[in-house]
Amino acid sequence: MGQFTCRNDNCGTGGWSSRMVAITIRQYPGRNYNARVYHQRCQGCSPLSRPFLDGSYAERIAYRLKKWSGIEVETPFYSDESKGPHQSSLCKAGHCSQIKKEDRFL
Template identity: 40%
Template sequence: MPPKSKKGKSKTGPITQAGPRPRATPPHTLSAAYIFPGLHYKIITALSGDCVADSALPYFNLAGTDREATDTYDTTIQADFQCINQSCSEFEWSSKIVGIEILKFGDNTYNATIFNQRCKACDALGYLRLEEDSYVARVVYRLKKWAGVKMEEQPYNPCRGGPVHASELCEGCKVGKCKYATNFEEDY
């Protein structure tokens, strides 16, 4: 290791790596679906003082399932993905149609499950990088609607300006939780 100067910089300058961009190691285990309880504070911040009393603010439910939920809503958010298969030609992709299932429970709790996508080149699960603002906006909107807060309908067309949704690569479609699934059945 090169010796450090007094300012903490290497005397030899920045270290660079030649060749192809390295693929990131995901900070989480690859999975077909994720929950993000660490973003609950952003949900509460967005709900606080906005027609939702502090005593009515929900808690995040780590273990609740759709069988126990009093309300469910399937929608979409935005996210970026990276293929971690070193030999794959597809490096990364973005999607405006990432399935999310928002659940409300009778004990004033909620959770939201985000469904992963597969790489179109090699069919490996992607490393999901959530666009937090999209997630927070969708969850807050739904929680307010369920709380009876008058909300303006949000004009939203995720297909506008983007590729058609590839249901065969969407983990939400595979379990009937993506509203753009080609095989989606209303009784799920």
């Protein structure tokens, strides 16, 4: 979940929020990891925009790492009240969970 701001001064959209921000988490030796956050395209003019993540970002990463390590954790609840239609075409190519696997990286 995050907020995006269009960097194009001539674009009228200004910005948008998204409840689906694609990430990749990689674990390295020594139980080190990094989490890569992917950008989204502006619906109005198409350039990529980097998200400003909400406060649940670190909590979500920690939840995934604990699950993958076999630690029992309660599934967190996140409200869907502001969830709108998802436009996979605006996600960073190949990193959208809503795109069928066979259609990725084409």
